[in-house]
Amino acid sequence: MRQGIFSLIFALLFSVGCSQCNEAEEEESASNETEATEATEAEDTPEPIEAIEPVDVNMDKVFLGRRLYHDPILSGDGTVSCASCHSLDHGGAEPRATSTGIGGQLGPINSPTVLNAHYNFRQFWDGRAEDLQDQAGGPVENPIEMGTTFPEAIERVQADEWYAERFAELYADEGITKETITDAIAEYERYLITPSPFDEYLAGNEEAISAEARRGYETFKEVGCTACHVGVNVGGTMYQKMGLVQDYFELRGGEITEADLGRFNVTGEESHRHLFKVPTLRNVADTAPYFHDGSQEDLAEAVRIMGQVQLGKELEDQQVSDIVAFLESLSGELPEHARLPEDEQPPSRATGDAADPAVEHPETGEAAEETLEEG
Helix, strand or coil, X not given: CHHHHHHHHHHHHHHHHHHHHHHHHHHHHHHXXXXXXXXXXXXXXXXXXXXXXXXXXXXHHHHHHHHHHHCHHHCCCCCCCHHHHCEHHHXXXXXXXXXXXXXXXXXXXXCCCXXXXXXXXXXXXXCCECXXXXXXXXXXXXXXXXXXXXXXXXXXXXXXXXXXXXXXHHCXXXXXXXXHHHHHHHHHXXXXXXXXXXXXXXXXXXXXXXXXXXXXXXXXXXXXXXXXXXXXXXXXXCEEECCCCCCXXXXXXXXXXXXXXXXXXXXXXXXXXXXXXXCCCCCHHHCCCECCCCCECCHXXXXXHHHHHXXXXXXXXXXXXXXXXXXXXXCCCCCCCCCCCHHHCCCCCCCHHHHCHHHCCCCCCHHHHHHHHHC
């Protein structure tokens, strides 16, 4: 009898022990499965930013468009070219809050970069141009930018022997028209793709960017910047309200301008008030001042303001510093033939009063600004 009781107790203890072992094994197995699932999901989750690739282009058209881009022949007084407001020396943008046109006229908005603009879903801050060719025609006939008409510009281009020969070769059937001029300029702009160290990082080279930049990229994602700044161009894929969470214009101060209305100016729809195309952040470290109004000179402060008005977050100093380091890693190299060679520089085109050096419009825009101050 006593032996039977001992046997029963031993069996019960053995059963409990085995049960506890099985539970521990099951818990460990479940934990391992969870870790494996999370690791697989992390591997399968695509990065919100994609590596940029050069675009296939017709290099003969690129060379023609390159000269047109840098030639003030398309402006009414022969002083303003595309490069006047989209300088390759300033990240494809300009070092001024807003653009300066012919006769020193001050425009209402900051020029966005032309670099990598091929990857934008629309052109201009308010998205009024469908593509680069559509965009290239706008400034020519804008009275405060290049201030001419295409018939007048075409006459000047036709009278230039260099252009006459190139257009005859490349557009034998069409000739020199608004469409062929803007097509050549757009082809040049499509060529302006700037792969950066960050693209090398995306390709697997972790040493291509600094540890601070790597932290900055993770912070950029964690705080929510990639809700808008995504894709190949780290932006340029959507419209977004300026001041989504907090009123940007109240924070900035000053009167609301027509340019501040953004997409509303194109559609007239109330829901589009203060809506702008999300800008690319490629080469952003080279394109100050920032925002559509050019109101912010410092990149770190621009990051801080965006965190506040777009995300509703007060970013810490370390977060801002790291994000800036990441943004700096997005600055890339211009393609080999982006710059106009010295032997292809166009002659002076200034006419009438514009021929006076006091009112010329150099790429820096300094003389034009002095003219405005005097007037």
